[in-house]
Every structure is written in structure tokens, then in C-alpha cells.
Amino acid sequence: MANSVVIIGANRGIGLGFVKHYLKHEWVIHATKRDRSKSTELDALSNKIQIYSLDVQSIEQLSILKSKIKDTPVDLLIHNAGTYGTGLKEEQVIDINSEAPIKLANALMPNILKSKTKKVAILTSQMGARNGGPAPTGLYGKSKCYLNDNFRAIEPEWRSKGITSVLFHPGWVATDMGGTNAPISVEDSVEGMKSVIDNLTIRDSGKFYTWKGDIHPW
Ligand SMILES: NC(=O)c1ccc[n+]([C@@H]2O[C@H](COP(=O)([O-])OP(=O)(O)OC[C@H]3O[C@@H](n4cnc5c(N)ncnc54)[C@H](OP(=O)(O)O)[C@@H]3O)[C@@H](O)[C@H]2O)c1
DSSP states (O other): OEEEEESSHHHHHSHHHHHHHHTTTTTTEEEEEEETTHHHHHHHTTTTTEEEEETTTTTTHHHHHHHHHHOOEEEEEEEOOOOOOOTOOOHHHHIIIIHHHHHHHHHTTTHHTTTSSSSSEOOOOGGGSSSSSSSOOHHHHHHHHHHHHHHHHHHHHHHHTTEEEEEEEOOSSSSSTOOOTTTOOOHHHHHHHHHHHOOOOGGGGEEEEEEEEEEEOO
């Protein structure tokens, strides 16, 4: 049976890159996007992948997603959705960047536990590292810093259930968030992260990786 991946926040940027890349490798793809998202590229793939509505702040949409996915085994959950926070209130940014990745993984835990490989990859940022990166300044850095702390608090519990979960800094990537000066393409970032994910074992759980597979300092 083909491997299955759930990609949260898949309509553009790195999330869309993951969709295209895993599709090329013939995975079964469950991709989410917000109702308001402009996503012609993702929608054009609707005959090949499952697309669900999900604003990560919406409990109602999360419960609909769960009811649609039912008891499908999920080999890999990629939580990609994130915001730089422009124009949002602090509590919204914390909710989206720091709380939702953990909430989503917990909500889909029964599906992840049904799979053989049981992997979770969450996109954070070097901006959330207290050491070895730019200081976590601004609301974005603070929210990713909280995400890293939340991940480190919950990861041992997930690991005790046989789940391998990791964080990624995807690099400075040319997306709407990264901007046009970013030196790394979506394709290179995604290909790098996929090859790290492919080789993960439970012994790697709890690590913070760069897109190239180096260990990122916390
Ligand atoms: N690009 C970089 O250089 C860089 C560097 C470090 C870390 N990252 C991280 O990598 C991830 C992807 O970044 P990106 O560059 O691809 O960003 P992007 O181009 O701004 O795309 C962000 C994605 O997250 C989704 N999203 C935002 N808020 C959401 C919400 N409330 N519910 C559901 N989806 C939501 C967006 O959906 P809409 O289209 O509906 O807004 C979009 O699909 C993020 O977590 C980001 O923090 C990126």
C-alpha cells in the first residue's frame, strides 16, 4: 500500500512544494487549505489528492477534517502552516504558530498510531532558536520559540507511543513569507527535508533539523 501524508497549510509556498514532491513519489496525499486561500495550483491537483478546508484556529473545521479522514492510517504528518503575523494580534499568532501544530498532531494521533512509520514533522524557524540563530526577536520569533518549547514538552509522550517527531528550519526559502531575495528554492528545501524524514528512526525523535539534515542548536 502507498504511504500516506497529511500536509497542513498546503496551498502555497513550502506546503505546496511538499504536495508536489510527495506526489512525484506516489504518496497518497491529504492536503489542507483555508477556505479563503487562493490556491489554483493546489485545486488543479484535486483529481490526484484529497483537499480539505482547515483554518488551524477552527475547532469546527478540525472536527470535520477528522470525520472525513476517519480511520485512515497517516504515515507522516507535516505541519507546515505558519504566519509571520503581519496585521494579526499576538494571541492569534501564538495560536497559529505555537499551539496549532501540537493541537493538530494530537487530534490526528489515532490515525498516526495506525501507521507503521508514525512520523511527525513540524516547521519552525531558526528565528525561534535561543542559540545558534538570530535571536528570537519580534512576535514571529517569539511564537516559534514557544513552538519549540511546546514541542520539547510533548515530544517524550509522543515518543513513548512509538512516534518519531522532529522540528525543521526549512532555510530561508523563496516564498511569500521568505521573499524574492531568499537564496533557497522551495524545491531544494522540500527535497532536503524529505530525505531527512525518509531516514528518521525513533532514535531521532525530538531533534531540531535544518533542511539539509544538520542538527540545529536550540
Ligand atoms: N520561507 C522561509 O524562509 C521560512 C523560514 C523559516 C521558517 N518558515 C516556516 O515554514 C512554514 C511555511 O512557510 P512559507 O514560507 O511557505 O510561508 P507562506 O508562503 O507565507 O505560506 C504560509 C502557509 O501557511 C498557511 N496558513 C497561515 N495561517 C494559517 C491558518 N490560520 N490556518 C491554516 N493555514 C494557515 C497559509 O495559508 P493561506 O494561503 O491561506 O494564508 C500558507 O499555506 C511556516 O511555518 C514558516 O514559519 C519559512
